[in-house]
Amino acid sequence: MAISGKLFSTNNFSDILFHITQMPKINLAAQTAIRAVAFLLENAAEEESADKIAKLILTAIMPHNSDTDHQSIHRAAQNAIKARQILIDLPPNSQLGPGKVSHAQLTLKVKQALKSIVKEDSPELETHAITQTRNEAIITKMLTQQAAEYLKTSHIKNKFTNILNQKAIIKERTYPVIIQFTPITYNPNSKEQI
Numbered sequence: 001m002a003i004s005g006k007l008f009s010t011n012n013f014s015d016i017l018f019h020i021t022q023m024p025k026i027n028l029a030a031q032t033a034i035r036a037v038a039f040l041l042e043n044a045a046e047e048e049s050a051d052k053i054a055k056l057i058l059t060a061i062m063p064h065n066s067d068t069d070h071q072s073i074h075r076a077a078q079n080a081i082k083a084r085q086i087l088i089d090l091p092p093n094s095q096l097g098p099g100k101v102s103h104a105q106l107t108l109k110v111k112q113a114l115k116s117i118v119k120e121d122s123p124e125l126e127t128h129a130i131t132q133t134r135n136e137a138i139i140t141k142m143l144t145q146q147a148a149e150y151l152k153t154s155h156i157k158n159k160f161t162n163i164l165n166q167k168a169i170i171k172e173r174t175y176p177v178i179i180q181f182t183p184i185t186y187n188p189n190s191k192e193q194i
Helices: 010-020 028-061 070-083 103-116 145-151 154-164
Strands: 085-089 127-133 137-142 169-171 175-179 182-186
Touching: 010 028, 010 103, 028 070, 028 127, 070 085, 070 145, 085 145, 103 127, 103 137, 103 154, 137 145, 145 154, 154 169
Parallel strands: none
Antiparallel strands: 085 137, 085 169, 127 137, 175 182
C-alpha cells in the first residue's frame, strides 16, 4: 500500500484508503466511512491540481494582461480536467458495479480494456484516476485530453465499452437547459448546437 521512501500525495492517500477497504474483517460501516474519506481526498486532489494549473497560467500571463480574472482561469483549469474525463455508464446489476468489484480490480479491468484497443496511431492511453460512482458508472480521468477524445470516437468507444460490458456506454458531457415547459440538453463544446 505504501512505498518506503516515496513522498505521499493526496492521490496516494486515497489509493491507500481504497486498498484498506478491501482488507478482510473490516465491517461495512467502516468501509463506507473510509471510502467516503478516499473520495473526498480525490476531489481535493482535483481541486489542488486545478489551483496549481490556474496559478501557473496566471503567473505566465499576468504581465501581459492585468485584467485577468482569477476565477475564470480557475474555471478554465477545471474545464481542462473535465475534458480528460470519460463517463462510462454501466447497466443495472453490472459485474463492475459498486460493491461487486474492488477498486483495484476495476482499475485492472479498465487498464486491460485500454491496452486491448491500442493501435499504432493511437495516443498514449494512460489513466490518471478511476472512480466508481454509486449509480453504476465509472469516471475515468485520462492523462491527456487527446486520449479522452480518442476514446470518444465512435468505433473506439464501442470496442472499449464492449470489453468492459456489452451494454456499457460512454456518455457525453451535456448540460440541461430548461426553457419553461421544454427541457432540452445543450453541449457548449458542440458547434452544431451553438
